[in-house]
Amino acid sequence: MTKITLTTKEFDQLPKQCVKIVLTEDKPDWHRLVETKDGRLEYRMGAGKRKDMTVRKYRTLVRSIVMAAKSHKLTHIALQLGPMGCPKLEEKGSKWYYRTLAEQLQLATYEFTTYKSKKSDYALKEIMICGIKKAADKQAFKTGLITGEAVNYTRDVANTSGEDMAPSQLAEAAKKAVSGTKAKVKVLDHKKIKQLKMGLLDAVGKGAKDKPRLIIIEYFGAAKKSAPVALIGKGITYDSGGLNVKPTGAMHDMHMDMSGGAAVIGTMRAIAKLGLKKNVVALIPAAENSISADCMRAGDIATSMSGQTVEILHTDAEGRLVLADAMTYAEKYYQPKAMIDVATLTGASLVALGQKTSAVLTKSKSLQDKLVEIGEDTGDLMWPLPLWDEYKSSLKSTRADIANIAVNFARWGGCIEGGTFLSFFAPKKTPWAHIDMAPRMESAAGDKLVKGATGEPVKTLLRYIETS
Numbered sequence: 001m002t003k004i005t006l007t008t009k010e011f012d013q014l015p016k017q018c019v020k021i022v023l024t025e026d027k028p029d030w031h032r033l034v035e036t037k038d039g040r041l042e043y044r045m046g047a048g049k050r051k052d053m054t055v056r057k058y059r060t061l062v063r064s065i066v067m068a069a070k071s072h073k074l075t076h077i078a079l080q081l082g083p084m085g086c087p088k089l090e091e092k093g094s095k096w097y098y099r100t101l102a103e104q105l106q107l108a109t110y111e112f113t114t115y116k117s118k119k120s121d122y123a124l125k126e127i128m129i130c131g132i133k134k135a136a137d138k139q140a141f142k143t144g145l146i147t148g149e150a151v152n153y154t155r156d157v158a159n160t161s162g163e164d165m166a167p168s169q170l171a172e173a174a175k176k177a178v179s180g181t182k183a184k185v186k187v188l189d190h191k192k193i194k195q196l197k198m199g200l201l202d203a204v205g206k207g208a209k210d211k212p213r214l215i216i217i218e219y220f221g222a223a224k225k226s227a228p229v230a231l232i233g234k235g236i237t238y239d240s241g242g243l244n245v246k247p248t249g250a251m252h253d254m255h256m257d258m259s260g261g262a263a264v265i266g267t268m269r270a271i272a273k274l275g276l277k278k279n280v281v282a283l284i285p286a287a288e289n290s291i292s293a294d295c296m297r298a299g300d301i302a303t304s305m306s307g308q309t310v311e312i313l314h315t316d317a318e319g320r321l322v323l324a325d326a327m328t329y330a331e332k333y334y335q336p337k338a339m340i341d342v343a344t345l346t347g348a349s350l351v352a353l354g355q356k357t358s359a360v361l362t363k364s365k366s367l368q369d370k371l372v373e374i375g376e377d378t379g380d381l382m383w384p385l386p387l388w389d390e391y392k393s394s395l396k397s398t399r400a401d402i403a404n405i406a407v408n409f410a411r412w413g414g415c416i417e418g419g420t421f422l423s424f425f426a427p428k429k430t431p432w433a434h435i436d437m438a439p440r441m442e443s444a445a446g447d448k449l450v451k452g453a454t455g456e457p458v459k460t461l462l463r464y465i466e467t468s
Contacts, residue, residue: 002109003126004102004145006138011078011130016040018076018128021065023047028064033072043068043077053086058097059104059379063448066108066124073122080130096377098137099144101129103459104379106148112159112452146273147462151455153177154259154266158441158453162238162255166210167286170237170258174215174265174284181272182221188214196305198329200321203302203312205287207242207295212287214326215261217268221277228279229468230336231461232326233264234319234343235286242289242315244298250347256453257319259441260342261286267461278465281334285322289315301400305329306425309400317404319345320418324425331427338367338468339432341422342457348414349436355444357381358457361419362433371433374464380457382435391420 011020019041024030026046033043045068047053047061069077083089083097105127113119132138157165157173165173171187178185190211193201198214205212215235220228239254240246246254261284268282289295296302300312302321305328310321323341330336349359358375360382362368368384375382394410394417397403402424406417419434426432440456443449 002124004105004109005126005128006132006141007128007130009130011080012038014078014128015076018078019043019069019074021045021069021077021079023081025049031068043072043074050085051087054088055092055376056379058086058089059100060448062101062104063108066105066127067448069124075124076126076128077124078128078130082131094134094137095140098132099140099147102141102144103148103151106145106152107449107455110152110155111450112156114159115161143274147270147459150266150270150273150462151458153269154262154455154458155453157262157265158256158259158455160255162288165237165255165258166208166288167205167213167235167237168210170235170261170284170286171213171215174217177265177269178217178272183217183219183268183272186216186218188216196329197303198305198325199303200305200310201285201287201325203296203300204236204289204318204321207292208288208290210288212285212322214329215284215286217265217282219268219272219280221275222279224279226279227337228281228334229465230330230334230339231264231267231280231282232323232330232339232341233261233282233284234258234323234341234345235261235284236319236322237286237288239289239316239318240291242291242295242318244315245291246316253442256441257344258286259344259453260437262453263342263437263456263458263461266455266458267465270458270462271465276466278468280465281330281336283326283330285326287322289318304425308402308424311397311400311403313403313407313409314405317418319343320421321404323422327422327425327427331430336430339427339430340435340461340464341433342435342437342461344438344441345418345436346415346438349438352385352415353383353439355439357383358440359383359385359415359436360433361385361387361416361436362431363387364431364433367431367433371435371460371464374460374467375457378459378463380440380460382457382460385416385419387416387419387423391416392423395421
């Protein structure tokens, strides 16, 4: 793990092993490692014209610094960065600048080596940040470190192999995430799930050896009379597709199908460690969509906790089923002031948007605008898709109240279809948004992140809670 620290020392007072990172206005592909007259090393890299620096470019630049240090096997580096001379960054303010710096350093230093039999001899041991003098900026940097660490915890959980992250183990990961904080975790087992008549969660998870759980994390940092925000994350710990089995090339990464649940757990970790004066509850319906003699069948009809019946036309449209019961539970027992669900729900969202942004679907224009704005601010980009009532007719079943996919098996608008299904279970008077994060489940080319889970949208969910 890379140590990231603030120092009051000037660069020439730091140990000689520390390599100074110097940004120039050369093109971003310009790099030089040079030795100065006093025998110190400087790594000079182009960042483009300061006047052209944008919020998005800045995030990538910070990650690029770390990637460059790794590529040259530098063990200790020192930075002294500030927004001055970059008009678009100056507009955001120094607190945003230093918080973002810390977040992005954490994300870029991350490595997942749990399953490597041979560990690398090299490590970027320390990044020292010089020149932050204001107390508010130092606090912002500290907040960024906590946030980034929570994102990386999320990535660890999502990257873990399915055999090591079944529903019961995901519950343990949730407990570990908030251990030592005022957050409380309770886990409803399969027996309790059936007692509560959560027929959709039961249907998805009953075929696996490790039965489904409903993981609940409660954090009350404000007066208990204040209604909480409810965060709901899809916790499908492995998705074979069920009897509608996934084809080769579409199943090997489905240990990450619980990335929405992992993100909600990571968000609660950050909230609790920061000690926010907010009330938040998180629900992670956890299940493995497995194949066995006991698993759900295409054509089965299940009764949801809400009482609505669902014809399961496709067993690989399972995420929406578990989310539906969790949404009903959250509304019944917590009466939240807002509800956001996060899920790797559809491959169709990648078809629509590519790999650079998650989709957000909601009927609340204010909630939509806020999530999109915060996403731009944090780097967890989001783009809205419609959630019109006109889409509902495609899910009207002749045998049950609704079907879990279009009854004519149409392939069009699959991301919208998933959100539309969830809208049948959304609270009537509470603002609710559905985030389909499948496009951002794993890093894409140009992200300057290691291959694997991104940990999105932890930063956006956290910032939403902070500003709500």
